[in-house]
Amino acid sequence: MIVKTAELKRLEALYEQNGNQLVFLYGKKDSEKSNLMKEFIKDKRFFFYHARRASEKAQLAMMGDEIARQYGVHLQEQTYREYFKRVKSNGPSKLVIVIQEAHHIMKKDETFWEAIVELKERKLYPGPVMIILTSSSIVWAEQTVLAEHSKMKQAFSDVHKMTDWSFLDVVRAFPEMSVSDTVSLYGVLGGVPGYLSRWNRKKNFKQNICDLVLTEGGYLYEAAENIISAELRELAVYNTILSTIASGKDKLNDLYEETGFSRAKISVYMKNLAQFDIIEKQQSVETGGMDQAKKGVYRISDTFVNFWYRFVYPHLSDLQILSASDFYDKYIAKNLDAYLNRYFIEVCKEYLSLLNQMKRLPIDISKMGSWIGKNGNIDIIAKSTDRRMIVGLCNWEKLVMTVDMLEELKKTMALARVSADHIYLFSAKAFDPQLVQLAKEDATLELIDMREL
Known part of the structure; x- marks a missing residue:
């Protein structure tokens, strides 16, 4: 079981506060909310209910059965108000009530939310109580519960979205792995705890x-x-769009020409995917050469979805015929390093962010990103508020990083009209001896290898 310490500490701090708390915790299915709840409640008095996809009547009956069984009570009526009157901690300690996947109730039955609010306000249960509602429905959470004028949003003591783990979190979870192997793992599964726990x-x-x-x-x-299908309809359309983006056709016009869908239709579906954290629009760091930057470029932001639509979805016929090992050798092995370079760049950005937190960089970074050009990219541009700049080049694929690669970077910097105060070169494998010598002579040039990472 993998549980992030920071998430647990957050809940413990809320629990220690005086009075009642109403907490909303949401995130994708495999963000391991269940494991977090198990760890949090294990030494506390609690009532735990996992809401199912069921009718209002069936949901009421199932929760009522669990209340009656846990507390040994006879319920006078099947209502949420009655249920929450009958819970108890059997002592002075704060009671924790967890309703997991609460959207299955809240979408259909308004009386549940009314009872929750009364419970928080001590109208149903006199003792201290911490109520935690969880949901795997990101779209519902953000469009309904957390909408700008939502009364529900105002009632919560704390709202927290469980996000994927950082690369550092993954390193800590797999201390026996080399950094190189961890980058490969991270580039396929991302930081999703539910996926990582199956590795x-x-x-x-x-x-x-x-x-x-x-x-x-x-x-x-x-x-x-x-x-995709958990919350979005018309899977066939989304499959087509995602496989097209994964193949490298990442602009709206490319999607229009490749899919045959209207631009208006594509825009609507892209907006839905963005709201669901599946895709994102890439924004180049602003430079003097924005006329040379590519605009309107999209990419798949969900790491595993990206892997699937890049390597597996286009070849599903062969997946049925070939052995898993043969399929891997034919379609994944030879292109994996090129694919992983994007995630190595993200790891290098995280490395710079950590150094920045520890005040171990020559500038204080206030903004960091990439520059996507019409004729070349800059992997990392990090800026300070006083306009000083670090430029980074990341090499995962090539066996050796060379002086020629540095010179190519400088040509792209000229197109972007970027002048770097420092250049950081990251290489997963090795540096050319000539580059090593150059770095010894130039204090603005920094070489970072896997040992340093």
Whole structure:
């Protein structure tokens, strides 16, 4: 079981506060809300209910059965007000009430929310209580519960969206792995705790991909399409759009020409995917050469969805015929390093952010991103408020980072009209001896290898 310490500490701090608390915790299905709840309530008095997809009447009956069974009471009526009157902690300690996947109730029955508010206001249960509502429905949470004028939003003591883990979190969870192997893991599964907890530490990278992703019945075999279909209709349209973006056709006009959908239709579906944290619009860091930057570029932001639509979805016919091992060798192995370079860039950005927090950089970074050009990209541009700049180049794929690669970076910097005070070169494998010598002679040039990472 993987539980992030910071998430647990956040809940413990809320629990220690005086009075009653009403907490809303939401995030994707595999953000491991269940494990967090298990860890949080294990030494406390609690009532836990997992809401199902059910009718109003069936939902009431199921919760009533669990209340009656846990507290040994006879319920006079089947209402949420009655249920919350009958809960108890059997002592002075604060009672914790967890309603998991609460959207299954709240979408259909307004009386549940009314009872929750009364419970928080001590109208149903006199003792101290901490109420936690969780949901895996991100779209519902953000469009309904957290809408600008939502009365529900105002009632919560705390609202928290569970996000994916950072690379550092993944490193800490897999201390036995090399940094290189952890980058590969991170570039496929991202920082999703529910995925990471299924990774078999005794097997190598290929074996895990074959078992989890490429074998029918594997935990991630249908995960990507399930993520989309859980909240969005017309999976066929979304499949088409996502596979097109994953293939490198990442502008609206490219999507229009490739899919045959109208621009208006594409825009609507792209907006839906963005709200669901599946895609994002890439924004270049602003420079003097924005006329040379590509605009309107999209990419898949969900790491595993990106992997699936890049390597697996286009070849599903062969996945049915080939063995998982042969499929991996044919379609994944030869292109994996090129794919992983994007995630190595994200790791390098996180590294710079950590150094910045520790005041170990020559500038104080206030903004960091990439520059996507019509004729070349700059992996990292980090700016300070006084306009000083660090430029970074990240090499995951090539065996050796060379002086020629540095010179190519400088040409792209000229197009972007960027003047760097310092250049950081990151290489997953090695540096050319000539580049090493150059770095010794130039104090503004920094070489970072895997040992340093």
